[in-house]
Amino acid sequence: MSFFNIHLPVAGIEFSALLLILIGFCVGVLGGFFGVGGGWMITPALNIFGFHMAFAIGTPLANIFGQSIGAVRKHHRMGNVDWKLGLISIISSVIGVEIGSRVIISMERAGDVGSIVRWCYVFLLAGLGMYMLYEYFVLHPKQLKLAEDIGEKAVGHTTDSSKISDKLRRLNVPPMIAFPASGIDGVSIWIILLVFLITGFLSGFMGVGGGFIILPVLVYLIGLPTTIAVGTSLVTVLFTSAYGCFTYSMKGRVELLAAFIMLIGASIGAQVGATAIKYIKGFGIRLLFAIMVIFASLSVLTEQFYKMAGKHIFQALAGIVLMGTALAMTALIIGRIVLEAKKERKA
Amino acid sequence: MSITKLAAPLAIALAISFTLPIINHQYQTAYASETGNSQETELKHKIDTSKLSGVDYWIADMYNNDRVMYAVVVTLVMAVLGTSMAFLTDLVLKALGLEVSKISHRE
Numbered sequence: 001m002s003f004f005n006i007h008l009p010v011a012g013i014e015f016s017a018l019l020l021i022l023i024g025f026c027v028g029v030l031g032g033f034f035g036v037g038g039g040w041m042i043t044p045a046l047n048i049f050g051f052h053m054a055f056a057i058g059t060p061l062a063n064i065f066g067q068s069i070g071a072v073r074k075h076h077r078m079g080n081v082d083w084k085l086g087l088i089s090i091i092s093s094v095i096g097v098e099i100g101s102r103v104i105i106s107m108e109r110a111g112d113v114g115s116i117v118r119w120c121y122v123f124l125l126a127g128l129g130m131y132m133l134y135e136y137f138v139l140h141p142k143q144l145k146l147a148e149d150i151g152e153k154a155v156g157h158t159t160d161s162s163k164i165s166d167k168l169r170r171l172n173v174p175p176m177i178a179f180p181a182s183g184i185d186g187v188s189i190w191i192i193l194l195v196f197l198i199t200g201f202l203s204g205f206m207g208v209g210g211g212f213i214i215l216p217v218l219v220y221l222i223g224l225p226t227t228i229a230v231g232t233s234l235v236t237v238l239f240t241s242a243y244g245c246f247t248y249s250m251k252g253r254v255e256l257l258a259a260f261i262m263l264i265g266a267s268i269g270a271q272v273g274a275t276a277i278k279y280i281k282g283f284g285i286r287l288l289f290a291i292m293v294i295f296a297s298l299s300v301l302t303e304q305f306y307k308m309a310g311k312h313i314f315q316a317l318a319g320i321v322l323m324g325t326a327l328a329m330t331a332l333i334i335g336r337i338v339l340e341a342k343k344e345r346k347a
Numbered sequence: 348m349s350i351t352k353l354a355a356p357l358a359i360a361l362a363i364s365f366t367l368p369i370i371n372h373q374y375q376t377a378y379a380s381e382t383g384n385s386q387e388t389e390l391k392h393k394i395d396t397s398k399l400s401g402v403d404y405w406i407a408d409m410y411n412n413d414r415v416m417y418a419v420v421v422t423l424v425m426a427v428l429g430t431s432m433a434f435l436t437d438l439v440l441k442a443l444g445l446e447v448s449k450i451s452h453r454e
Contacts, residue, residue, distance in 0.1 A: 009394060009403040010410055054390055066425035070433025078447050245425060249418035252390035256406050256421050263425060267432030275445050337445070344444045 011055045011255040019049060024063060024262035026330045028269020032071040033276050033333050034289050035233035036211030037064040037241055040296055041326045042262075048319045051255075058253030059262070061244035066259070067266035068238040072231070074274035080231030082181040082224070085192070089232075090239045092193040093210070096200020097240065104205050117206050118304045124202070125297035128216050132290035140283060165223030168195075182224045182232075195221055196236075203240070211237045212293055219286070226282030269330075276333045279340045288329065295325035 004018040023045050027038035042060035047053055075081050107113045173188040199217050203210030211233055218229035248254050277285070299322040306314035394407040409417045440446070 007403065009399055009407045012394065062421055062425050065422070066429030066432075069426060069429040070436070073430075073433055074437070074447060242422065246418050246422050249421040250414050252392075252410060252414055252417070254421050256410075256417075256424065257403075259421070260424060260428060263428050264432060267429055268436045271433055271436040271440060275440060275447055278447055341443055341445055 006257070006261075008255050008258050010252075011051060011258065013050060013052075015050065015258065017261050020258055020261040021265035024067070024265030024267075025269040026326050027060075027063070027262075028067045028071075028266035028271075029273040029276075029330045029333050030269075030292070030326060031064065031067055031211075031234075031237070031266070032074070032270035032273025033230070034211070034273075034285070034292070035075075035215050035230035035237065037061075037068070037237045038211075039064060040208060040212070041322060044299075044319055044322055045326075046258075048323075051258075054253050055255045055258070058244075058248030058251070059255045059259050061241050061248055062254045062256075062259035063262045063266050064237065065241040065245040066263040067270040068234055068241055070267050071270040071274050072234045072238050074271055075231030075234055075277070078227070078231070078274070078278065079181075080227045080277065081235060082179055082228055082232045083235065084177075085179045085182060085218075085222070085224075086232045086235030088177075088189070088192055089196040089214070089236050092196040093200035093203070093214075093236055093240060094243065096197040096202075097204035097210075098200075099197075100201040100204020100206075102204075103201075115304065115307065118300055118307070120202075121206055121208075121300045122297045122304065124206075125212070125293045125300070128212075129290045129292075129294035129297065132216065132286050133294075136283060136287045136290065164220055168221060169223065182222070182228050184223065187222070192222070210240065212289075212296075215289065226285050227277055230277060230285065272337060273333060276337045279336055288332070292325060292329055295321055299325070 004016045005014045006017045007013075008015050023042060027042050030036065030041070031038045037060075039057075039060045042063065043056045046056040046059065051059070072081065076083075104113060104117070107116070168191050169184070169187045171188055171191060173190050175189050176186040177189045177192065178184060178186050195217060196214075199210055199213045202213055214233040214236055215229050218224045218232055219226055224232065245254065249256075280288075299318045302314050302318040302321060306312070306318065393411050396404055396407045396411065399407050406417075409420065
C-alpha cells in the first residue's frame with residue numbers, strides 16, 4: 001500500500017491516495033443517493049486513519065462541495081430538484097446555522113458540551129430512524145390495505161405524514177408561496193423559513209452539514225415526494241458546504257491535496273448514487289435511510305461510551321460500525337445498479 | 348424554472364455563502380482573543396516549505412502567506428474538478444447504458 005502513499009503538505013502527513021479515493025467514492029454514492037453530504041462518515045474515517053481532527057472536519061466540507069455539484073446537476077436532469085424551495089431554504093438554513101453555532105460557542109464557555117451534542121445526535125438520529133421504520137413496516141402497509149379496500153391507488157404518503165404536512169399547509173399566514181415542482185399549491189412562506197431555521201439551528205448546534213435532517217423534514221413536514229426531497233436537499237448541502245469549504249479554508253483547516261484526491265472518487269460515486277435513485281422507489285430510499293441513520297446513532301452512542309468509560313475498544317467499535325454501515329450501504333446501491341445495468345443491456 | 352426567476356434567490360444564496368464566512372471569521376477571531384479558545388478559529392501553524400517543491404510548495408506557500416487566496420483557490424479547484432469529473436462520469440455511465448432522464452416520482 002505504501003506505493004500509493006503521498007505526502008500531504010498542509011496536514012504534514014503521509015497518506016494513502018487509494019484510501020482517499022475509496023472513502024470519497026463511498027461518501028459520493030451515499031451523498032448522491034440520500035441527498036446528504038456525508039461529513040458524519042468522512043470525518044471519523046479520516047481521523048481513524050491518521051488525520052489530525054483539525055483537518056478531518058474541514059477537508060470533508062471541501063470534498064462535499066465538489067461532489068454535490070455533479071449530484072445536483074444529475075438530479076436536476078431527472079426532475080428531482082425544486083430550485084425555488086432549495087434556494088429559499090438556504091437563506092434561513094444559513095441563519096439557523098449561525099445561531100446554532102453561536103449558541104454552542106456560548107455554551108462552551110460554561111464547560112464541555114461535547115456530551116450534550118452527542119446525546120442530541122443519538123436521540124435525533126435514532127428517533128428519525130425508528131419513525132421511518134415504523135412508517136415503512138406499519139403505516140405504509142396499512143395505507144396500502146386501505147387503498148385496496150376503497151379501490152384507490154395509493155398516493156405514496158402515509159396517513160400520518162400527510163397529516164403533518166397538510167396541517168402545516170393549512171396554516172394560512174400570508175404571504176403564501178407555491179412550489180409547483182413539488183406539487184405544493186400553497187404554503188405560508190413563514191412555515192418554510194421557520195422549518196429551515198430550525199434545521200439550520202440543529203446543524204450549527206451539532207456541527208453537522210444537516211442533509212440527514214433536511215431529507216426527512218422535506219418529506220414529512222413539507223410533504224415532498226422522496227426523490228424530489230433528495231435532489232432539493234442536495235441544493236442546500238451544495239450551498240452550505242460551499243460556505244463551509246470557504247470558511248474552513250480561511251481558517252487553514254482544509255488539506256487541499258487530500259480533498260482533491262478524495263473528490264475524484266466522490267464525483268464518480270455521486271453520479272452513481274444519483275443514478276441509482278432511478279431504480280429504487282421512494283419508500284425503499286426511506287427504508288435504507290432509516291437503517292443508515294440508526295447505525296450512525298449507534299456509532300455516536302458507542303463514541304459516547306468511550307468518552308464516559310475511557311476504554312479505547314468503544315472508540316474502535318464506533319469507527320467499525322460507521323465504516324461498516326457506509327460500506328454495506330454503498331455495496332447495496334452498487335449491487336442494485338449493476339443488476340439494472342445488466343437488465344437494460346439485455347433489453 | 349427559468350434562470351431569470353432564479354437570479355435573485357441565487358444571488359442571495361451565493362452572497363450568504365461567501366460573505367458570511369468573512370463576518371464569521373471576524374467574530375470568531377474576537378471570541379478567541381477574549382477566551383483563548385482556538386478550537387473554532389484559525390490554525391496558526393506554518394508549514395516548513397524548505398523541503399517542498401512544485402505543487403506542494405505552491406500550496407504550502409499560499410497556506411502560510413495568504414489564507415483568503417488559499418480559500419478562494421480551494422473553493423475554485425473543488426468546483427472545477429467536481430464539474431469536470433461529473434461530466435466525465437456521465438459519459439461513462441451513458442456508455443454503460445445508464446443514461447438518466449426525467450423520472451416519475453413514485454413512492
